[in-house]
Amino acid sequence: TGMFTYDPGFTSTASCTSKITYIDGDEGVLLHRGYTIEDLAKNSNFLEVAYLILKGELPSASEYESFVNNVTYHTMLHEQINHLVRGFRRDAHPMAVMIGLVGALSAFYYEDLDVEDPKKREIASFRLIAKMPTIAAMAYKYSVGQPFQYPRNDLGYAANFLYMMFGIPCEPYKVNPTLSKALDRIFILHADHEQNASTSTVRLIGSTGASPYAAIAGGIAALWGPAHGGANEAVVKMLEEIGSVDRIPECLARAKDKNDSFRLMGFGHRVYKNYDPRAGVLKESADQVLAELGQKNNPKLAIARELEHIALEDDYFRDRKLFPNVDFYSGIILEAMGIPTKMFTAIFALARTVGWIAQWSEMIEDPEQKIGRPRQLYKGPAQRPFVAIDKR
Numbered sequence: 355t356g357m358f359t360y361d362p363g364f365t366s367t368a369s370c371t372s373k374i375t376y377i378d379g380d381e382g383v384l385l386h387r388g389y390t391i392e393d394l395a396k397n398s399n400f401l402e403v404a405y406l407i408l409k410g411e412l413p414s415a416s417e418y419e420s421f422v423n424n425v426t427y428h429t430m431l432h433e434q435i436n437h438l439v440r441g442f443r444r445d446a447h448p449m450a451v452m453i454g455l456v457g458a459l460s461a462f463y464y465e466d467l468d469v470e471d472p473k474k475r476e477i478a479s480f481r482l483i484a485k486m487p488t489i490a491a492m493a494y495k496y497s498v499g500q501p502f503q504y505p506r507n508d509l510g511y512a513a514n515f516l517y518m519m520f521g522i523p524c525e526p527y528k529v530n531p532t533l534s535k536a537l538d539r540i541f542i543l544h545a546d547h548e549q550n551a552s553t554s555t556v557r558l559i560g561s562t563g564a565s566p567y568a569a570i571a572g573g574i575a576a577l578w579g580p581a582h583g584g585a586n587e588a589v590v591k592m593l594e595e596i597g598s599v600d601r602i603p604e605c606l607a608r609a610k611d612k613n614d615s616f617r618l619m620g621f622g623h624r625v626y627k628n629y630d631p632r633a634g635v636l637k638e639s640a641d642q643v644l645a646e647l648g649q650k651n652n653p654k655l656a657i658a659r660e661l662e663h664i665a666l667e668d669d670y671f672r673d674r675k676l677f678p679n680v681d682f683y684s685g686i687i688l689e690a691m692g693i694p695t696k697m698f699t700a701i702f703a704l705a706r707t708v709g710w711i712a713q714w715s716e717m718i719e720d721p722e723q724k725i726g727r728p729r730q731l732y733k734g735p736a737q738r739p740f741v742a743i744d745k746r
């Protein structure tokens with residue numbers, strides 16, 4: 355009974371109050387705790403941004419050191435996880451493996467179920483931020499049949515991830531600082547984005563008092579879809595299919611055709627009706643990183659730039675305020691770094707874990723939050739009597 359606001363896709367519903375991230379979609383502004391994403395991407399590093407997002411302030415030198423120590427302390431996985439992963443087919447998508455393994459952490463850390471205890475919540479955040487790269491790298495190593503690499507705590511967060519991805523026991527692995535810096539920046543740009551589909555999923559699951567590991571597994575599942583985090587993988591596939599600059603008009607015609615379900619991947623956003631500021635940072639970063647890697651003439655980057663150029667001049671995209679989003683350039687950089695396409699969304703997930711866990715914690719601490727329980731407008735049949743099978 356009662357009247358509800360019908361709001362499919364929650365386009366005009368604020369589900370919570372939050373002090374973490376601010377987006378002005380018309381102006382193309384993104385702030386974490388008041389700092390612009392451009393400022394953070396240029397001057398900070400991922401673990402410092404993680405601290406900021408989680409705690410609300412930039413850390414002092416000693417707070418930073420203690421935070422990094424806490425995260426690195428938890429980088430290893432329980433050995434039993436080695437057996438779990440072996441149950442997957444080798445060709446399983448890394449996102450499927452991540453959903454499974456992160457969900458499984460809820461069984462390993464069952465004592466963390468006391469979500470009301472701030473100390474336990476903090477340990478759960480350290481564990482999740484620390485273990486996510488190990489899990490993502492494990493999913494990759496398993497898919498290529500190479501031995502898992504234990505985390506190396508003497509390396510930075512991004513460098514350790516690269517080591518676990520590409521290191522092999524028979525050869526010393528040298529971290530390329532250009533690559534780890536570029537990856538760290540990609541992590542920063544994906545750390546949080548207020549109430550997107552995956553974060554809302556994490557909050558909804560968390561609102562029932564469920565384990566944070568189960569809630570984050572749900573976030574990973576929501577992120578996987580091509581309309582959300584899966585778009586970075588879809589962009590690279592699309593650029594591959596386009597193949598050459600002269601085939602761009604064909605692709606744009608398909609994107610504009612309402613009888614064709616094809617969409618321009620990496621374009622458009624529910625909130626940004628202007629250039630996604632993260633895409634701006636990545637566009638610059640793409641030039642820089644590809645030049646440093648000796649791939650200045652990368653054909654995909656050339657197609658992407660031209661595609662953007664033509665789309666931004668086209669009335670269809672102009673009228674609908676469709677601009678490049680974060681996924682448009684990230685895939686090109688990751689690919690140039692040698693990261694396989696199927697790992698792109700996994701990388702998004704490991705960075706977004708910071709936002710998920712911060713939003714989950716904020717929700718638990720918020721006295722106004724209740725179990726998430728949307729209503730509906732019922733359109734089905736009215737009450738009617740059961741009809742026996744021989745009478746139907």
Ligand code: CMC
Pocket residue numbers: 363550580581582583584585586609610616617618619620621622623624625674676679680681
């Ligand atoms: N290509 C072609 N047309 C588009 C696109 C696109 N990428 N995005 C939106 N439109 C059109 C859509 O057809 C509709 O046109 P009309 O008014 O004529 O029916 C209009 O623009 C509004 O679209 P909408 O579907 O109502 O917008 P939404 O807010 O529900 O969807 C979106 C947002 C991100 C799901 C959508 O823009 C999209 O599917 N983009 C491609 C996938 C993508 O890049 N996703 C990444 C999102 S950013 C970060 C992340 O979450 O990973």
